[in-house]
Amino acid sequence: MFMTPDPNSTFTTKFSDPTAIALQPLPDHQETRLKAFRSLQAGAVGFAVLWVIAGLSASYSLLTGNLGEELTRAQTKVDLEAQFISQIVAKEINTAEHLASALSHEERILSSTGEMDSNLHLDKVPVSERSAHLTTIPEVNGLNNMLTSIAQDLDLMAVFVLNTEGTCIATSYLPNGVNTLGCLGQNYTSRHYFQRAKEYGRGMQFAVGRAVKQPSLFFAAACYADNHVSGVVVTRLDARHLTENLRNLATITWVSDSAGMVISSSRPVQLFNFMRWENQKPPETWVLNNVYAQETLTDLPLTRNKHLPAEWNIWQLENQNIVLANVPIENRQIRVWHALPVDELFHNQKRYWAFALTVILLGLMLILFGERMIDFHQRRVAGLAALSRLNKSLEEASRKLFTIATTDHLTQLATRGYFFQRLNEEINRALNEQSSLALLELDIDNFKNINDSFGHPAGDAVIQHMAAICRECVRSNDIIGRIGGEEFAIGLPNCTKSAALEIANTLRRRCANEGLTYGSKTIRFTCSIGVTLLNGRDNIQDLLGVVDKALYAAKKAGRNRVHFHE
Numbered sequence: 107m108f109m110t111p112d113p114n115s116t117f118t119t120k121f122s123d124p125t126a127i128a129l130q131p132l133p134d135h136q137e138t139r140l141k142a143f144r145s146l147q148a149g150a151v152g153f154a155v156l157w158v159i160a161g162l163s164a165s166y167s168l169l170t171g172n173l174g175e176e177l178t179r180a181q182t183k184v185d186l187e188a189q190f191i192s193q194i195v196a197k198e199i200n201t202a203e204h205l206a207s208a209l210s211h212e213e214r215i216l217s218s219t220g221e222m223d224s225n226l227h228l229d230k231v232p233v234s235e236r237s238a239h240l241t242t243i244p245e246v247n248g249l250n251n252m253l254t255s256i257a258q259d260l261d262l263m264a265v266f267v268l269n270t271e272g273t274c275i276a277t278s279y280l281p282n283g284v285n286t287l288g289c290l291g292q293n294y295t296s297r298h299y300f301q302r303a304k305e306y307g308r309g310m311q312f313a314v315g316r317a318v319k320q321p322s323l324f325f326a327a328a329c330y331a332d333n334h335v336s337g338v339v340v341t342r343l344d345a346r347h348l349t350e351n352l353r354n355l356a357t358i359t360w361v362s363d364s365a366g367m368v369i370s371s372s373r374p375v376q377l378f379n380f381m382r383w384e385n386q387k388p389p390e391t392w393v394l395n396n397v398y399a400q401e402t403l404t405d406l407p408l409t410r411n412k413h414l415p416a417e418w419n420i421w422q423l424e425n426q427n428i429v430l431a432n433v434p435i436e437n438r439q440i441r442v443w444h445a446l447p448v449d450e451l452f453h454n455q456k457r458y459w460a461f462a463l464t465v466i467l468l469g470l471m472l473i474l475f476g477e478r479m480i481d482f483h484q485r486r487v488a489g490l491a492a493l494s495r496l497n498k499s500l501e502e503a504s505r506k507l508f509t510i511a512t513t514d515h516l517t518q519l520a521t522r523g524y525f526f527q528r529l530n531e532e533i534n535r536a537l538n539e540q541s542s543l544a545l546l547e548l549d550i551d552n553f554k555n556i557n558d559s560f561g562h563p564a565g566d567a568v569i570q571h572m573a574a575i576c577r578e579c580v581r582s583n584d585i586i587g588r589i590g591g592e593e594f595a596i597g598l599p600n601c602t603k604s605a606a607l608e609i610a611n612t613l614r615r616r617c618a619n620e621g622l623t624y625g626s627k628t629i630r631f632t633c634s635i636g637v638t639l640l641n642g643r644d645n646i647q648d649l650l651g652v653v654d655k656a657l658y659a660a661k662k663a664g665r666n667r668v669h670f671h672e
């Protein structure tokens with residue numbers, strides 16, 4: 107029989123519609139967007155790598171090429187300047203040399219070294235008095251004046267005349283208030299240039315002067331009388347002159363002689379440094395002492411910068427990078443060296459690199475920022491997609507649970523709990539709309555006997571057959587539930603008493619008449635049905651209590667009956 111339901115459990119159980127809590131699934135175009143985002147993201151990462159590689163290699167080739175060009179320009183500049191300086195040096199040297207040669211033919215000098223020299227009687231005058239003696243001779247004074255004016259005009263340090271003994275008999279360089287030495291009456295026999303002039307007609311020598319200790323170039327030319335050397339004219343060029351005007355420039359200029367020694371330098375501190383050039387041998391010590399007045403040999407601190415490409419031809423002078431040019435002066439063993447510091451170019455290069463790296467880095471950050479943005483959106487869409495998939499499976503699970511909870515597995519009718527929930531809803535609706543509601547309760551008669559006679563599976567088949575009959579006899583909006591083992595209930599909204607009784611009788615007749623073919627057997631069965639109407643009741647317990655009584659009455663009256671109870 108029908109058990110009165112517990113209001114605290116069954117009736118409060120809610121079987122919610124799973125579609126009500128379902129989220130909208132992810133639209134297809136979101137999946138397409140996700141794919142687009144992923145390829146965009148991969149593209150951004152690829153682009154970032156390309157950007158860095160291309161940026162670095164472009165900067166390297168541009169900046170290295172640019173530095174190479176600037177260094178080539180600097181080299182060209184320094185070459186041209188060296189050429190120009192060497193021409194000026196050559197001109198100064200030639201002037202001094204030609205002057206010596208020209209003066210060796212000069213009439214007054216020839217006479218002073220010829221007949222006049224023999225009248226000077228220098229051999230009778232002590233060496234210390236020769237200078238004073240000579241200044242008393244008017245011809246000598248006249249000659250001195252001439253030589254002084256020539257030396258001044260041509261910017262020479264001194265012009266003087268030596269007799270065949272090497273004694274100075276006339277000079278532009280006279281003792282005066284400041285300088286008490288002068289060179290008049292001094293003897294220059296030992297001088298290399300004097301000996302060369304006497305022997306070959308001409309002589310040239312670099313030396314630090316004895317009386318005036320300045321590095322100088324001496325040019326000597328012999329005077330001839332009757333095919334014999336009658337004296338020697340000497341011009342003395344101050345070696346400082348060769349580079350004097352170049353001192354305040356950024357460039358550095360040296361002039362080296364045949365011994366590889368710096369005899370003039372725009373940086374005076376490097377004077378008499380040794381230019382260790384190719385196979386140049388350093389001068390011997392006595393030469394160092396006598397000619398250059400140096401005690402030890404100092405190398406010019408000039409080395410090749412081996413850390414930079416050889417084609418750039420960069421030298422280092424005291425840790426300063428320079429480009430270097432050297433030009434030999436024609437027919438002389440003198441060279442002009444000219445250097446231009448190029449550290450500024452390297453500093454510029456560093457600045458360009460810093461700029462290029464900043465641009466590369468900023469670009470990279472921008473690309474990576476873009477990539478992060480894409481990643482963010484990608485993750486968002488991916489998250490939505492995952493959520494949507496989760497939602498779908500939850501929805502599926504929820505649907506299954508709903509079905510399990512609301513559907514009887516044997517008959518596919520509503521379960522007891524779900525039937526009561528639905529019946530409750532229909533009661534409320536009927537009360538609200540003041541419409542009628544009929545309730546049928548059905549029970550298969552003597553079902554135990556069927557089980558006992560035909561077996562439990564056959565009993566199941568009878569229950570299923572009974573459910574099918576119920577479904578076929580009611581409308582689509584009526585509710586049917588299996589509320590016990592062989593008990594069923596049917597809620598009929600908007601149904602009158604006569605209509606409810608008619609349905610109940612149809613059901614009863616079909617059960618009694620049809621029987622169920624089970625294998626080779628036919629199982630005959632009947633059912634008893636209780637019928638009632640809502641009739642102003644406002645709760646399910648009362649309604650169920652009444653219909654239960656109606657069913658009980660039907661059973662009691664002999665089964666296979668329909669009984670109505672008000």
Ligand SMILES: Nc1nc2c(ncn2[C@@H]2O[C@H](COP(=O)(O)OP(=O)(O)OP(=O)(O)O)[C@@H](O)[C@H]2O)c(=O)[nH]1
Pocket residue numbers: 107549550551552553554555557561562563564565566569590591592661665
């Ligand atoms: N095969 C089958 N038997 C069931 C199922 N549920 C309940 N039963 C059986 O149904 C029988 C019900 O027997 P009773 O409640 O004594 O009632 P009855 O034999 O139908 O007699 P009346 O209701 O008085 O006509 C029991 O023997 C249960 O074991 C089911 O799902 N399948």
